[in-house]
Amino acid sequence: MTNYSPVHVALLFAVAFAAGVINSVAGGGTLLTFPLLLALGLDPKIANATSTVALWPALAGGLFGYRREMAGTRDLLCPFLILSATILFMLQEPINRWVRIGELKPDEARRRRWWAGAIFFQFCSAIYGGYFGAGNGILMLAAMGLMGMTDIHRANGLKNFLGLMLNFVAILLFAAYGMVHWGVALVMAVGAVGGGYFGASAARYLGRAVVRRAVVAIGFIIGAYMLWRTFAG
Numbered sequence: 758m759t760n761y762s763p764v765h766v767a768l769l770f771a772v773a774f775a776a777g778v779i780n781s782v783a784g785g786g787t788l789l790t791f792p793l794l795l796a797l798g799l800d801p802k803i804a805n806a807t808s809t810v811a812l813w814p815a816l817a818g819g820l821f822g823y824r825r826e827m828a829g830t831r832d833l834l835c836p837f838l839i840l841s842a843t844i845l846f847m848l849q850e851p852i853n854r855w856v857r858i859g860e861l862k863p864d865e866a867r868r869r870r871w872w873a874g875a876i877f878f879q880f881c882s883a884i885y886g887g888y889f890g891a892g893n894g895i896l897m898l899a900a901m902g903l904m905g906m907t908d909i910h911r912a913n914g915l916k917n918f919l920g921l922m923l924n925f926v927a928i929l930l931f932a933a934y935g936m937v938h939w940g941v942a943l944v945m946a947v948g949a950v951g952g953g954y955f956g957a958s959a960a961r962y963l964g965r966a967v968v969r970r971a972v973v974a975i976g977f978i979i980g981a982y983m984l985w986r987t988f989a990g
Contacts, residue, residue, distance in 0.1 A: 765797065766944055773945035777815035777952025781917060782960050782968060783975040784894020786812055786952075788982060790945065799938060805889060806931035807938045809924055811945030815953030816920040875903045879919075886920065887927040894920065895976040909965045909972070913957070 761769075772793050776786025787808055794804035882896035897916045898909075906912045931937050960968045 769944045770948035773948035774952035777949035778956035781953040781956035783972040785979040806936035807942045810937050810942040812949050813924045814946045815949035816917040875900050883923045886923050909968050
């Protein structure tokens with residue numbers, strides 16, 4: 758890492774750690790790392806790619822933190838997408854009751870249509886995640902909630918696994934096009950892994966209700982911030 762002082766290195770590590778915590782619980786850590794990389798002089802495209810690479814290992818840390826819960830489980834668009842997903846996450850229980858997910862004899866046709874819609878929603882969130890990804894964890898949690906996964910810890914573990922998969926594809930393309938500042942990414946990745954594991958462990962200790970409230974709060978904060986940036990810029 759050339760042209761970066763020890764203070765810069767410590768700042769990269771600390772911000773990546775905080776982003777790893779946020780990503781393991783909900784999503785949105787990119788909103789911490791991306792502005793920092795811009796402030797340090799990286800081109801926006803390089804900053805986006807480097808942030809993706811740096812935060813990718815944090816998903817593995819978060820997944821390991823949720824390993825017990827995973828047993829048995831294998832422009833204006835962005836802010837409104839995040840806010841809509843947050844609202845869906847809040848309303849997933851009454852929605853699931855309405856579609857009768859989990860009953861012994863549900864309306865199979867309606868249930869299949871609902872699953873197809875939720876899977877398509879997940880597909881769209883994966884496209885967004887590969888492009889930028891801020892708040893994509895909220896989108897995935899909303900999609901899984903609509904598919905009947907009500908255990909927030911298990912959903913978070915699965916979200917981290919899906920994030921590993923989709924960002925792995927994005928990382929391959931970013932690397933192929935030479936868009937990654939590997940020195941910065943390595944320093945941030947170390948911090949992000951620690952943050953991911955710490956966030957998952959803390960979430961399990963705090964309990965499901967607290968985590969659900971944290972997800973909703975983070976979702977609204979991300980959406981409001983992105984709206985402010987859109988109109989202020």
